[in-house]
Amino acid sequence: MNRNAPIGVFDSGLGGLTALRQLQKDLPLEKFIYFGDTARVPYGGRDKETLRSFAQSDIALLRSFGVKAILVACGTLSSVLLEEIRGDYDIPLVGVVKSAAAAASEKGSRVAVWGTAASIGSGAYAREVERLGKKAVSSVPCPKLVPLIESGNTAPDHPETKAAIAEYLAPVLLAQADVLILGCTHYPLLEEAIRAQADIPLINSGKESVRSLKETLAAQGLLRTDGEGSTRYFVSGDIETFVKQGSLFMGEDLCGKVEYADAGK
Numbered sequence: 001m002n003r004n005a006p007i008g009v010f011d012s013g014l015g016g017l018t019a020l021r022q023l024q025k026d027l028p029l030e031k032f033i034y035f036g037d038t039a040r041v042p043y044g045g046r047d048k049e050t051l052r053s054f055a056q057s058d059i060a061l062l063r064s065f066g067v068k069a070i071l072v073a074c075g076t077l078s079s080v081l082l083e084e085i086r087g088d089y090d091i092p093l094v095g096v097v098k099s100a101a102a103a104a105s106e107k108g109s110r111v112a113v114w115g116t117a118a119s120i121g122s123g124a125y126a127r128e129v130e131r132l133g134k135k136a137v138s139s140v141p142c143p144k145l146v147p148l149i150e151s152g153n154t155a156p157d158h159p160e161t162k163a164a165i166a167e168y169l170a171p172v173l174l175a176q177a178d179v180l181i182l183g184c185t186h187y188p189l190l191e192e193a194i195r196a197q198a199d200i201p202l203i204n205s206g207k208e209s210v211r212s213l214k215e216t217l218a219a220q221g222l223l224r225t226d227g228e229g230s231t232r233y234f235v236s237g238d239i240e241t242f243v244k245q246g247s248l249f250m251g252e253d254l255c256g257k258v259e260y261a262d263a264g265k
Helices: 017-026 048-063 077-081 080-090 098-107 117-122 124-131 145-152 159-174 187-195 206-219 237-252
Strands: 007-011 031-036 070-073 108-114 134-140 178-181 202-204 231-237 258-260
Touching: 007 017, 017 031, 017 206, 017 237, 031 048, 048 070, 048 077, 048 080, 048 134, 048 231, 070 187, 070 206, 077 080, 077 108, 077 117, 077 124, 077 178, 098 108, 098 124, 098 178, 098 202, 098 206, 108 117, 108 159, 117 124, 117 134, 117 178, 124 134, 145 159, 145 187, 145 206, 178 187, 187 206, 202 206, 231 237, 237 258
Parallel strands: 007 031, 007 070, 031 231, 108 134, 108 178, 178 202, 231 258
Antiparallel strands: none
8 A cells, every 4th residue: 555645534524524624733744535425414314224325435436536544534434334344445444433432431431422313323332432441321312413513503602503402411411421422523513512511521533533543554654754735625515515614614715625526426
């Protein structure tokens, strides 16, 4: 494998940008290909075979660019499918579950998880937390959050966002959790809004997965040692909407930097 090949990152929409931004910070020499499957967002709530089809097409798209590794910056796919499909590929596929559970287990002993319905239904986060010797005290499906985030409604005082966060925090606080895993890479975009309602340590699953990917590449001698970093952005849906919201999340103007890619290929 060529260490100068790019790293692929994909998610159902904007959420994976939280992981991408961390990657750019931690691995400034690397080239990245980001794919947001915005035409089919959200992935949460889809059946397993549909998710499998989505994962296969997303990975195939990134592999067409000759990527050396892929960060599956999607809590749903990481929870439901990643362990099953990892062996089908000859490049590293890194997800968000194990790294986030490990970080949470270092922070506390009573762990709560927020995720999509599919992520929570899979039990992947809870199993990994329990495997690490800590208690998974609350696992909360949060179907309202991704649509709110994708619509740009992340402000702490936005009425619907405020109400949704209060709803999903209730079982976490009732269970007396001492750490909360944000088990979808969209959710860190709501950190300010969450902290406005609760004083609980938050685990950014995307950020933790970046650490795992970096360790994987280093162990295989695949980290770039020179050159200039770069990022190409692709989406399967409306480019203008992605540019508008993505520019806010990335802290840079993405106008002219986002290209269309067919989600079905």
